[in-house]
Amino acid sequence: MSRPSTLERIPAHLRQYVVQQDYEAYDAVDQAVWRFILLQTYNQLKETAHPIYVSGLNQTGIFIDRIPRIEEMDECLSHYGWGAVCVDGFIPPRAFQEFQALGILTIAADVRTADHLAYTPAPDIIHESAGHAPIIPDPDYNRFLRRFGEIGRLAFSSREDLAVYNAIRNLSVVKEDISSTSEQIYAAEVRLEEAIASVSYTSEASLMSRLHWWTVEYGLIGTPQDYKIYGAGILSSVGESYFLHLPEVRKIKLTSACVDVNYDITKQQPQLFVVETFDQLNDILDEVSKDFACFVGGAKALRVAKESGETCTVELNSGLQITGILTGVVDEDQPAYLQFTGPCALARRNRHLPGHEKDHHAAGYGTPIGVLEDGSELSTWQPGDLQRLGYTGPGARITMRFKSGVEVQGNLEKVTTNEEGYLQLLTFTGCTVHRGEQRLFQPEWGDYDMAIGERVTSAFAGAADLSFWPETEFAQRKVPRGKHYSEADKKLVTMFDQYNLLKVGQDPEKVLKRFAEMADVVENEYPEHWLLPWYMLESLCHMDRGVRLSMRLRNFMKGIESRRFREVPVSMGLKFLGLS
Template sequence: MTPTERTIARLPAHLRRYVVAQDYAAYTPRDQAVWRHILGQLREHLSDKAHPVYLEGLEATGIGAEAIPSLDEMNEKLSKLGWACVAVRGFIPPAVFTELQALGVLAIAADIRTHEHIQYTPAPDIVHESAGHAPIIANARYAQYLKAVGLVGFKAIASVEDQAVFEAIRNLSVVKEDPTATEEEIAHAQARLEAANASHRYISESTRASRLYWWTAEYGLIGDLKHPRIYGAGLLSSIGEAKHCLTSAVHKRPLGVACADTDYDITRMQPQLFVARDFEHLFEVLAEFESTLAWKRGGDLGLQEALRARTVNHLVLADGREVTGKVVELLPAGKDVAPGLSSALARLEGPILTSRSGQALDKPFSGAALVAFGQGTLPERGRFKLTLDSDLVLEGFAVGGGEVIDLSGTLGGRELTLPSMARLYLTERLPSVAGGPADPGTWDKWFGEMDAFTAGDGEAQARERKAQALHPSLAALYTEVRRIRETGQLAPERLEQIARASTDFPTDWLLRAEVAELRGEVPSRRETAHA
């Protein structure tokens, strides 16, 4: 097995289905030229502006300037740092990205931007994911932070609107990278994203976690407030952003938990950035942010967060069991039944999955679940009557495994409308409420769908169309230039012929820059400006 195949084999099955083969042979000579151009400029500009570990980090993680990195070579190097990487097709769900990162696995978009988008691409690509995220991992403390912030993002509760926004962003990126897309299709994709953003009822935990990630791992600065250095992947992978971010046009703010409440616009350069004192500072801010989440606080706060999210999440009970489902109703007790908990009953919409330590205890239950808060014991079988301190009274017949039928109940003497059949759980406390299913693997096995969205068909089709859009004669010129570069067999007269032939493609400045470099010339200011 190759190093990458070994990495993939170690992943849980529900994550493996988002992984694709890198297919290194599919990168065209023009793709390689795009990589060379970007990495050459980035290395030159960032040598004294990025965190000191940057240049050695490129070497330590298998990223060179001459060719698009092989994930096998990267995995050989990353394994020495306690990390690994896999190829994915463009955008993947945030929960998948954060879970991979928490496991110490970089999700690297297999595609590379076109030369038209060499300065900025609306879609994830191998430049950003490898040359941006990987180098600073060479610093052990920062590598620990990436795993920690990944776990926080994974545990944060996302809303149904967050999911709609993600799908709209992914759709827009695919459309914009497709050379056959019409103006009407692009406008429709942009309108869809605007509508998804407008649909937000509130700012979710997941959104706040993504902002924290953005202002640190993606667009973070470090060191002295007046003379900071760059460590964020978004800045390290964009020459335009890297130059702009250190100018006086960008307001530098000390990093604090307030960054999680600061929105950002991915379509333009950032007017402000946050500066961390050092990498230890990242952990201080992360700990403060983490303490506000339902994952850490549980109780009423967690229940309310899950209720308004309208998504599948999981409750952690006092005995360690985890109940996965969608919270759809809360009944208040009118008094505290435990510290931070004044709810008498929570109703979850099925399917319901019971687990412990992230491992399913049985098959999913198709009906509803009720979580009653207070001291009490449900018999394994037979008729029961439970009277809890919250003034909740439940009666019914237990048929085994926590399943009850013929259920009725009152709260403070008021008759309740309850499902006649349900899975019933009793717990004195609610230590945690966290995002997504507690056992993602089992949940995915039963309810995951391998559809076109998951498979990345949209990205694959856009990539194929990009390749088809390249004129055969232009592709042949790039191929020859790449061969000359790799063999070192410079033929001045042939380079002169290629230079003349390149004038047939006036918008393709990159080929002319490649030829000019081989001929020992300096590219024109206009051509350099495109970078």
């Protein structure tokens, strides 16, 4: 039986994020940016990256001379149990984790601009492909990534997390947009600062985000004195892969305490963490997540779920799962009654109970939990045991009193059991639920479905059954979108096109003459642009011609670097050509 394709493996609610890569939309500047970064990073990383990096590039469909086709990457990654799809820039963190849990790389198709060549906070195809893919062939790292996604998709976030995410997304888009003004960039930076300042506590999702940053994005492996690079943010950054070796960038042994260190996505990192082996990453993941609501359950899990304000699933010791937004817990220290709002659903083993999908509980759901007044646990009862409460058959009126003080009284119409024959759900008509003077359910609200369970064993973000979410279709739009170039930018793109034609089989003297003319244009009209001069300089080195023009181009580029040292990798590019 053949393995399902990557698209076939994507749940219906995630299809909306998948778009189509329009390969013909990449222009000459895009390809030039890709090739320069891959040349420079590969030249450095073949010595400083984890050994699998070099072979991992080709094994995952990535080549130095051209931007990768995502369908080719998908085919290559399938040999390692992974796949790849194209997405349009940022996608919500929860969706990202779900894709990762499925073993699917989400790859943004855009290419960073030449102005942000050394580093960009926005997702682009250089980072998403050349950064993330090459290490996947390592089986221990592969396993860690999948487990990270599986746990990450269950981690609770907060409303404050969403504000920070939206601010980061906005800043990244604004910074990468060639038409953005300095005022717009400043406003976006202020918005992010304010969002970060408003965070009142560190959520589970934030802890996972920090762990992801210091491992998957910016991780080193080995020892603080002798390390190799595996983090995607470094593997895809000309600047980070160079500056990380400076002594002022501290190298710290990785422990679970790394999640106490926040990060700034817009800046190069002041410290990095070093793990001994990829297998150790799984141990640290377990340490960071051991107290998450999905693993500990109980009153703590309910507090986390309620505080998050997001759709979640609460699982009881009976195996019954309740999906909805938890808004009320009667007696939070010793939970007696759970109240959910919005569309809710009941499930077991991540599958909806027939008739208890969200349409049936569209207005919310509530249920008591805990033992009966005499200490009995309903989850251990079979239908015959209900006779102890006076149940004689469908429609019999019974009263249940819980040790918590909650009382349920109504006509028991239906008894639902699990596969083992134990009670799972009781359906009443004419039902009243109260705790002292507190009314929790009244007959006029309709039928009452009471969940069976004494304890909360787990609570996690999201739905138990993925069909809870609305179905979506694959987006029909293509990316990258066409760029809105100014006349000056169009002229620069045209010169890159001319360069590509000149370097192939042309008369050397004609090439030198045209290169000199292009150098005049760049110096006079683009005094901060260095990438085209670098390419011309590379061609001159191969031709072994034009010493004076070479020196002129070199000096022009060095002048730009003197003004923007950490922004432009000129020295690195010159060193690559043997001209530093």
